[in-house]
């Protein structure tokens with residue numbers, strides 16, 4: 001697994017803080033409901049913000065002979081402590097407009113108290129508080145390293161909110177939700193750290209003291225028209241303590257958010273004012289922002305941010321496990337100067353290592369001396385005759401992490417002899433800059449006087465093994481080797497299987513292809529485009545077949561391969577035999593119900609799912625394009641196509657035979673001739689579905705790209721991103 005410094009830091013921090021972050025997040029989710037439940041209590045009074053302190057004091061004084069204090073909390077609930085005319089003491093919430101007693105303050109529930117303790121200190125007192133504070137700081141660093149990773153992934157800070165390509169569920173949502181919850185997470189963590197520092201007295205709040213000199217201060221007999229009480233809104237008050245007695249030297253203590261003021265009880269004159277230090281302001285702000293007190297909206301934001309953190313823990317570890325499967329490159333048996341074949345690999349997340357390693361082993365098994373390394377380690381190779389470069393593309397057409405220096409090194413490192421080379425690019429058609437870095441490497445090698453190409457650049461979509469095998473055949477031919485690939489078997493699946501009865505199986509046609517019809521023995525919901533997963537007894541490895549649905553039956557088109565375990569098994573089936581398999585929904589390759597128009601493009605057995613689609617959804621106008629070898633190849637599917645045309649569920653059928661005439665015609669050629677249909681479908685929010693070989697898909701996409709850029713001024717990536725073009729190729 002290749003790791004950049006930022007990804008390494010992000011991962012290490014996540015592992016180091018996992019336990020604390022997990023506990024703090026779970027308890028944080030619960031505690032986010034506390035301010036929400038407080039706000040739901042019936043103590044909020046309409047338009048309380050219109051009252052000033054003077055009005056409130058008058059209202060309370062009219063109703064009660066003695067008032068001890070009035071408080072306004074973050075929810076803007078007004079509470080007070082008063083003595084009534086009959087000498088009863090009342091403590092609780094009041095209506096500030098009428099001074100009516102509303103009810104006692106409810107006790108905080110035991111559950112919230114327990115959760116708060118767990119959240120603050122894990123019941124470990126000082127040590128616990130320290131670790132929670134540290135966890136908060138580590139989470140802050142995780143958010144920062146995560147942001148750097150997103151910026152690098154999106155190729156720059158300006159593109160941070162640009163569209164993210166959805167290749168993998170965990171990766172996609174990790175990035176999308178990471179961007180959205182970045183600010184709330186930074187606020188939660190920084191305020192958490194601040195509150196911890198405060199608890200440990202690492203930040204101290206030093207308040208100034210009041211000084212009042214009654215000897216030298218002369219007070220007005222009568223209150224002036226304006227004083228601090230009638231210029232201060234009640235909602236600005238935190239606490240107002242009433243004078244202890246009627247003695248002139250007893251005063252009001254008015255605590256506001258930013259200052260504490262002593263006020264003369266008769267004149268309303270300010271006797272002393274102490275502004276709170278910045279620390280107090282920040283402490284109050286931290287508490288409000290960390291807890292969400294007083295704001296349902298912010299509490300919900302905090303709740304969502306905590307739920308997102310839980311998802312990041314899950315998706316982050318899932319991605320790490322997936323990436324760990326992409327082991328490192330193999331250990332070299334030969335030195336760089338002894339080897340005839342040099343393999344250089346560029347990879348960001350290690351996916352390309354599997355094929356590069358299989359190739360390395362294959363070449364060694366062929367008796368050649370081989371040396372494998374990453375592209376950044378490019379150096380002199382005294383005995384090299386062949387260079388093979390495997391590289392992915394990352395960011396927006398950029399080099400993967402272990403290949404960033406290759407092009408510079410290529411220019412500066414002198415080679416003594418001439419070396420033949422071939423470049424294989426791993427990428428994804430979902431990106432505009434498809435295999436761009438491989439293209440740059442190929443171009444740089446072309447310009448180098450010591451390198452001559454023995455094959456054209458090969459681009460490979462989604463690590464397709466079949467395209468890689470096709471490339472390997474060509475390489476074997478030009479180099480004169482017989483390298484074959486032994487790929488690690490994916491994990492054997494042990495899913496609960498469903499049973500299907502064989503309704504019909506055709507004989508093999510000229511292309512060794514047949515059609516199999518299966519019927520589920522129990523009711524199963526599925527549609528054309530879903531996948532049938534089969535796990536043959538010999539190896540238990542999952543094989544996926546794209547299926548068509550007709551009359552509640554499954555239609556699959558299969559090509560029998562000489563050593564194909566599953567295709568041989570399917571071909572051995574007879575009517576009424578029972579097959580164990582699993583139907584997997586494949587929503588990315590189903591024909592949307594409401595689509596007005598659809599173009600279905602396939603070659604060979606890729607027509608399978610379309611055999612169902614062309615016989616259903618009569619409301620959708622469908623145009624089928626199919627490429628096969630000869631007219632006889634078509635006979636297998638003729639009855640399905642005729643039925644679609646007869647019942648008007650298929651509007652047109654366009655066929656290309658590659659072997660029927662002198663000039664080879666492929667499906668992409670007939671697509672290119674029907675630009676009007678393609679343009680109309682792209683313009684009218686229709687869909688284009690492609691099923692078959694990856695090689696065909698690449699050619700068809702090139703043609704579609706030409707049509708979309710010339711007729712609609714949009715690159716094909718736009719339609720792929722917006723799922724107007726759907727592909728299921730192998």
Ligand SMILES: Cc1cc2nc3c(=O)[nH]c(=O)nc-3n(C[C@H](O)[C@H](O)[C@H](O)COP(=O)(O)O)c2cc1C
Pocket residue numbers: 153346347348349350351352353392393394395396397398400426427428429431432433434435436462463
């Ligand atoms: C963030 C990101 C950016 C990518 N950018 C491109 C790109 O610009 N062009 C491309 O063809 N493929 C792109 N890909 C696809 C990868 O090249 C492809 O998944 C490849 O198989 C990864 O192999 P690796 O793990 O060995 O790096 C990108 C993938 C990711 C996750």
